[in-house]
Amino acid sequence: MEKKQTKYIFVVGGVISGVGKGITTSSIGFILKNRGLNVTAVKIDAYINIDAGTMNPTEHGEVFVLSDGDETDQDMGNYERFMGLNLTRANYMTTGRVYQTVIAKERNLEYKGKNVQVVPDIPLEVIGRIKKAGVIAKADVVIIEIGGTVGEYENILFLEAARMMKLEAPKDVSFVMVSYLPTPGKLGEMKTKPTQHAIRTLNASGIQPDILLARGETKMDEKRKEKLSVLCNMFHDRIISAPDVDSIYDIPLNFEAEKLSDKLCEIMGMVCKKPDAASWNKWKNFAKQAHNNKDTIKIAVVGKYFETGDFMLSDSYLSVIEAIKYSSYAQNKKPIISWLNSVDYENGGAKLKELKKYDGIVVPGGFGSRGLEGNLKVIRFARENKIPYFGLCYGMQMMVIEYARNVLGMKDANTSEVNPNAKNLVIDIMPEQKEKIANKNYGATMRLGVYPAHLRKGSIAQEAYGVQEVIERHRHRYEVNPQYHIKFTEGGLVFSGVSPDRRLMEIAELPKDKHPFFLGTQFHPEFLAHPLRPHPLFTAFIKACTLNAKK
Numbered sequence: 139m140e141k142k143q144t145k146y147i148f149v150v151g152g153v154i155s156g157v158g159k160g161i162t163t164s165s166i167g168f169i170l171k172n173r174g175l176n177v178t179a180v181k182i183d184a185y186i187n188i189d190a191g192t193m194n195p196t197e198h199g200e201v202f203v204l205s206d207g208d209e210t211d212q213d214m215g216n217y218e219r220f221m222g223l224n225l226t227r228a229n230y231m232t233t234g235r236v237y238q239t240v241i242a243k244e245r246n247l248e249y250k251g252k253n254v255q256v257v258p259d260i261p262l263e264v265i266g267r268i269k270k271a272g273v274i275a276k277a278d279v280v281i282i283e284i285g286g287t288v289g290e291y292e293n294i295l296f297l298e299a300a301r302m303m304k305l306e307a308p309k310d311v312s313f314v315m316v317s318y319l320p321t322p323g324k325l326g327e328m329k330t331k332p333t334q335h336a337i338r339t340l341n342a343s344g345i346q347p348d349i350l351l352a353r354g355e356t357k358m359d360e361k362r363k364e365k366l367s368v369l370c371n372m373f374h375d376r377i378i379s380a381p382d383v384d385s386i387y388d389i390p391l392n393f394e395a396e397k398l399s400d401k402l403c404e405i406m407g408m409v410c411k412k413p414d415a416a417s418w419n420k421w422k423n424f425a426k427q428a429h430n431n432k433d434t435i436k437i438a439v440v441g442k443y444f445e446t447g448d449f450m451l452s453d454s455y456l457s458v459i460e461a462i463k464y465s466s467y468a469q470n471k472k473p474i475i476s477w478l479n480s481v482d483y484e485n486g487g488a489k490l491k492e493l494k495k496y497d498g499i500v501v502p503g504g505f506g507s508r509g510l511e512g513n514l515k516v517i518r519f520a521r522e523n524k525i526p527y528f529g530l531c532y533g534m535q536m537m538v539i540e541y542a543r544n545v546l547g548m549k550d551a552n553t554s555e556v557n558p559n560a561k562n563l564v565i566d567i568m569p570e571q572k573e574k575i576a577n578k579n580y581g582a583t584m585r586l587g588v589y590p591a592h593l594r595k596g597s598i599a600q601e602a603y604g605v606q607e608v609i610e611r612h613r614h615r616y617e618v619n620p621q622y623h624i625k626f627t628e629g630g631l632v633f634s635g636v637s638p639d640r641r642l643m644e645i646a647e648l649p650k651d652k653h654p655f656f657l658g659t660q661f662h663p664e665f666l667a668h669p670l671r672p673h674p675l676f677t678a679f680i681k682a683c684t685l686n687a688k689k
Contacts, residue, residue, distance in 0.1 A: 144272045145310050145406045148300045149283045150347075152317030152336025157353050158380070160213030162316050163283040164220035165390040169399040170279055171221055172418060174411035178275035179217040179229060180268055180282045181210065184292035186234040191584075199453035203613045203665055204230075207587030212456050213283060219460065219668050220390070228271045233292065236263050261299035268303070278408070288315075289339040301344040312405050315340065315347035316380070319354040319362065328354060330362050330369075337370045348405050349398070350377045357381045376401060385428035387669065390421065424669050427467035435471050435683050437462055438496040440478045440516050442509040458502045458530065461667035465676040469684060480509030483516050490519045498526040498655075498683035501533030503613070503662060510556055514540045521648075526655035526682040528675070531614050534646055534658025535565045538618055538626070546629045555616055564626075566619040585612045589637065589661070591644040597634035598657055599645045602678035608635070610644075610661035617660065618643040635659070655682035 147166065151159045160181075167177045187193060190201045191209030202215040208227035218225055240263050244254045272280040284300070286293040304311040317333040337347060350372055352358045358379040367374040378396045383389060393399070394413070403410040439462075441455055459475060466473040476496070483489055493499065499520045501513055513533075517540040520527040529537040535553055542551035542564045553565035568585065588609050593600035600606065618626075618633075620641060627633065630652065635645030647657040659675065667673035 142278070143307075143310055144269075144277055145279045145312075145408060146268065146272075146303060147279060147281045147312050147314060147402065147406075148345075149281060149314045149316065150297070150340065150345075151284075151287045152315055152340070153287065153320075153332045154318045155287055157287075157316050157318050159283050159285075159316050160211075160216050161220075161386050161389055162314070162351060162380075163213070163281050164216040165393055166314070166398070166402070167217065167221040167223075167279075167281050168390045168421075169394055169413075170281075170402065170410070172414050173399050173403065174414070175278040175408065176276060177221060177279050177281065178223065178271055178277040179221065179225070180271050180280060181213050181217070181230050181285070182264070182282060182293075182296050183211055183230075183232045183285045184290070184296070185232050186237075187232055188234045188238060189230075189232065195454040200456045201613070202457065203586060203611050203662065205588045205611060209586065209613070211285070212453060215457050215460075215665065222668060222670075226274070228267070228274050231264070231267050233295075236260060236267070239263055256295065257298060258302070260295050261302055264296055264299035265303055268299070279406075288336055288343070294343065297340075297343040297345060304345070309407055312348040312402065313340075313345055314349040314351060316351045316353060319352050319358060321355055328356070328358060328362055330365050333366065334369050337372075346371065348376060349401060351380045352377060353380050353382075355382050376405075385425060387421070387425040387428055391425060420670055424467060427470065427472065428463070430467075430470065430472045433471050434474050435466065435497045435680070435687050436476070436495060437473045437498050437500065437683065438476050438478050438493060439500045439502060440480050440483070440513060441502050442480050442504045442506075442513075455502045457662070457664035457667065458500065461664040461673055461676045462500070462680070464667050464669055464672040465680040468672045468677060469680050471680065471684060473680075480512035480516065483512035484509070486515050490515060493519055493525065494523065496525065497687040498528065498679060500528045500530065500679075501536055502664075503531035503533065505532070506555070510536070514543070518544055521653060521656055524654055524686075526679060526686055527653075527657070528655070528679045529658030530664065531612075531660060531662055534660050535616060535618075537656075537658040538564055538631070538646060541626070541629070541631050542622070545631075546625060553616055562622075564619050564622050565616050567615055568617050584615050587611060589644075591635040591661070592638060592640075593645070594632065594634040594636075597632060597645075598647050598650060598655065598678060599634040599675065602674040604674070610659070610663060611665040612661045614660065618646070654685065655679055 149159050149163045151157045163179055167179055171177045189209045190211050200212040202210050202212050204225055206226045208230060210230045214225055214230060240259055268282055284293055284296045317336050319328050319333055321328045363377050366377050462473050513536045517537050539551050542548040548562040550560050551562040551564045552560035554563045554567050588611055590607055590609050592607055632647050633643045634647050636643055644660050663673045663675045
């Protein structure tokens with residue numbers, strides 16, 4: 139029997155960063171998977187960081203945690219959500235991770251005394267990792283997103299790896315360039331020159347794109363398509379317009395309208411089935427909900443990682459925002475999400491009263507002391523005014539502190555992350571973490587990846603899940619202090635999810651007769667929310683918000 143040959147599609151960006159390579163990669167994976175192909179994806183980040191865990195979310199965006207605990211770029215979340223995958227650390231690499239491996243091999247004499255060089259040894263390590271990801275997934279197609287923009291010094295070695303793969307197997311490797319065509323306001327004309335330069339820069343690396351996805355504010359016209367075809371040495375029908383859309387979930391639909399999967403199958407000589415009609419219709423119906431402007435609910439996300447200069451970066455909480463959307467769409471609702479800075483609520487007063495206009499409040503994950511007092515005031519307001527509240531990781535810890543201070547009378551209740559000298563440290567660092575912190579061992583040392591939790595029968599959480607045990611993804615160092623478990627329980631707070639040994643509190647909530655929805659999780663449920671499989675806790679929260687809106 140002839141061995142199946144894995145195909146590789148590289149996605150690269152031109153002109154500007156943030157042009158949409160991650161969503162493009164995710165969408166290509168979705169439409170190829172819908173053609174009966176087994177697909178996986180690899181993200182390459184040019185950072186020297188070993189992983190994304192130590193990066194500032196206001197600069198880099200969300201840190202997405204995989205099931206095996208790897209801390210990765212937010213694009214990995216898009217891959218999992220669009221393609222329905224469960225990726226591992228084999229699907230993510232950084233410059234630092236690649237160099238670390240090559241240096242370790244050299245120290246172990248795995249190069250057998252040879253001179254180890256940047257080229258070819260670094261690109262060869264990259265190639266080995268890409269192929270390994272394909273083998274692990276038994277993939278027909280591996281889609282590789284190379285971070286950054288062509289022409290940057292940082293990603294040239296990754297482009298070199300792609301070039302070497304193309305040279306080794308020309309029919310098995312193809313390139314998709316996502317490039318931006320600006321339309322300057324004063325000129326009123328879409329300009330192709332920046333993309334022409336980007337493609338020539340890519341050519342200088344020995345790579346010619348097979349497909350050009352032309353991003354822009356509006357649809358590209360035929361005249362510009364003809365110009366790009368002639369000047370960039372590309373077939374006319376392989377230049378595809380990719381204008382801005384209201385919802386990223388329209389993008390696979392737009393790609394298929396341009397017959398992108400047909401073109402890719404033809405370029406790579408792949409035998410593809412006809413699109414799965416049932417799966418396609420499910421996606422169409424889901425995407426349609428993004429345009430439902432009638433039945434809306436107002437959700438406030440009160441965070442601490444929104445500000446970046448004069449701009450707001452909602453990408454810091456990308457998975458949270460998408461999880462809210464999925465559960466809302468499943469309830470035939472469109473969420474109107476407001477991003478609120480927790481620092482703005484530290485003085486309370488009239489600012490807090492503005493929260494009454496929201497149907498629900500979410501406090502997502504975070505670290506450190508900034509905005510803590512603002513979060514506590516927001517949570518108290520939600521509890522006392524019966525506004526549905528959902529706390530995620532840090533949001534659960536703040537919920538526990540607020541309850542300790544304002545219900546149980548422990549006025550100095552705090553977390554050791556902020557005030558290690560507080561008398562009542564209701565949130566404390568996990569014992570196994572103390573030595574790591576003392577030795578300044580921060581990278582990849584938190585409680586990371588999937589862990590099980592047992593649910594209390596009849597609780598809001600258990601009714602939402604419909605099962606007695608769940609497995610969820612974690613990323614934290616601090617926990618509810620076990621010394622206070624009994625005090626909280628006697629004081630009315632229900633720990634409805636606990637670790638199998640009952641040492642760690644995974645979910646806290648108030649009973650429905652006390653509050654319509656006041657619940658927090660130590661884990662990050664947003665990481666397991668998918669477009670066609672909304673997360674049950676988010677869905678329960680949205681249902682509570684819907685009832686609140688009716689009031």
